[in-house]
Amino acid sequence: MNEQAKALNSISSESRILRGRRALILGIANERSIAYGCARVFRKLGAELAITYLNERARPFVEPLARELDASILAPCDVAQGGQLEAVFDRIRSEWGSLDIALHSIAFAPKEDLQGRLIDSSQDGFRVAMDISCHSFVRMARLAEPLMTQGGTLLAMSYYGANRVVPNYNLMGPVKAALESTVRYLAYELGEKHITVHAISPGPLKTRAASGLKDFDVLLTEAAERAPLGELVDIDDVGLTSAYLTTPFARRITGTTVYVDGGLSIMA
Template sequence: MSDSTLPLAGKKGLIVGVANDRSIAWGCARAARDQGADLVLSCLNEKAVRYVAPLAEQVDAPLHTCDVEKAGDLEALVARAAEHLGRIDFVVHSIAWAPLEDLHGQVIDSSSTGFARAMEVSCHSFATLAKLCAPHMSAGGSMVTMSYLGADEAVPHYGLMGPVKAALESLVRYMAMELGPRGIRVHAVSPGPILTRAASGIAAFDELMESAIRKAPLGRLVTLEEIAQLSTFLCSDASSGMTGQTIYVDGGCHAVA
């Protein structure tokens, strides 16, 4: 990891939301470490630790629990990350959640409480994370979150998460405007459907994946590695002239009707 030619050599990163070895956050962590970064990882709670701790060991990263709905958890995570790393050069935010009873129903039937919780966990937590991390990014850096095509189009069965992800993509643009003068770039990565723990909560997800394969010009689903490579590019100096974008890695689904 001492090879100075690696794209993320010397970079320090916080990756939030590792759930297991199929999660996008884990793909990003593995790719970032392979590219030379030093990392701190988080998972939801102690129950998740037994799945994530072996992964954290693989990338030589401290692991902390963080439930963004618990007061003080994000603050404690960022403080520990900054203490361990010395500074923060990039942040990957890969968490999303909605109550199943709201996610599986019509958007017009969603409860105000469920909608608000989905928005807090999946969207506003990125703004809070940015506020906490920015003071530790004095040399600038990059912040990346995860979206989906359902933010821009009405996708069957995606339900409540569509409006929430639309808000997240708007948040990215405003954060880019506000943090740009500090040299901090902000992006949303919009992957095609991939079978993660979070995705398993979406009704008829198999149908969604089959539809993506039929629609995609590449004729296939994207891989965890492809999502991670785009994310780590956005965390590297190679993307220094870019900010405020939602960038698709979905086999071209977004480009065709």
């Protein structure tokens, strides 16, 4: 049994602290997605799930995972297409009537802008990256707010490149920095409604999105060598931390960026 399986199996049936909670997960693409790791932990802890898929081409990869997790709701959601995110929330309102957790694990930039220098990025490419990777989190929060009548938690996925220069991260660095700032402002605005807001900053992970970065294999190797814990994190590590932030144990924490990276972010 690998360490990832051990971490999940260590959660006993009596530890279902999220039983009765309802969680929306945006951004599952396949079984290697960070969003899937989070959904898997949430479900293990008893949460009821709503899961989205990008489009019909993605559906065959996501639908089996939704069945595995007994997701109550499975719906298409391309945040770049007007009305799709709203349709997801309409369905949640109709079928559930309330929402406790909303997790945003979506990022995109056109390949030519992502793999080139920031200084050479196009206006359209920057706008698209900012809209999909950052402003869609604002839109998600706006739709979630009226459904979180008893409070709730909003989670977004960031990366170390938001605060430090990571070679080849390029355009996504400023975009993730904007996302982390957005988390802080939303935490301020929604705090009176007992809605907490967090950015999760995982260390390098072998996801489909990350594969678009130039020399990503080199980044993975260097991360494992430099991290104080001496190993890379996995999607369940991110899920366990995300789940903690949705529980009463973290009820006085909000507006944070939480690093799940084996200590990599503390290294010079």
